[in-house]
Amino acid sequence: MRSRYTAYVRENIAYLKETLWPKYQAGFDFAATARWASENHWTGLSVLEIGKGSETDRDGTVLFEAKYLSGGTLHTHRENSRFRKKSGRWYYVEAI
Numbered sequence: 001m002r003s004r005y006t007a008y009v010r011e012n013i014a015y016l017k018e019t020l021w022p023k024y025q026a027g028f029d030f031a032a033t034a035r036w037a038s039e040n041h042w043t044g045l046s047v048l049e050i051g052k053g054s055e056t057d058r059d060g061t062v063l064f065e066a067k068y069l070s071g072g073t074l075h076t077h078r079e080n081s082r083f084r085k086k087s088g089r090w091y092y093v094e095a096i
Helices: 002-009 013-018 030-039
Strands: 041-052 059-070 073-086 089-095
Touching (some): 002 013, 002 041, 013 030
Antiparallel strands (some): 041 059, 073 089
16 A cells, blocks of 8 residues: 555656556556646545455455645545455555
8 A cells, every 4th residue: 555655746656657556557547647746735644444364364454534636625535445466466456
């Protein structure tokens, strides 16, 4: 989760696509994601809760809040994200 937040901050959109569950990569909207990342100023990430996600787990969840400035207003994006491991690498699957 932290690496994906950092990718938004650094506008590393290729990394966001690479860490998306493979089934969903073909439908990834690179341009829209790049635009959204660049239009906002990211100010912080708080991981609130982790469910599973250890080295022996195949699935896990992360409840987080990401704060960002958009149009001069501070916003908070709160999400419980589902991740899945494949071949030793974690991928973002979906918001739940």
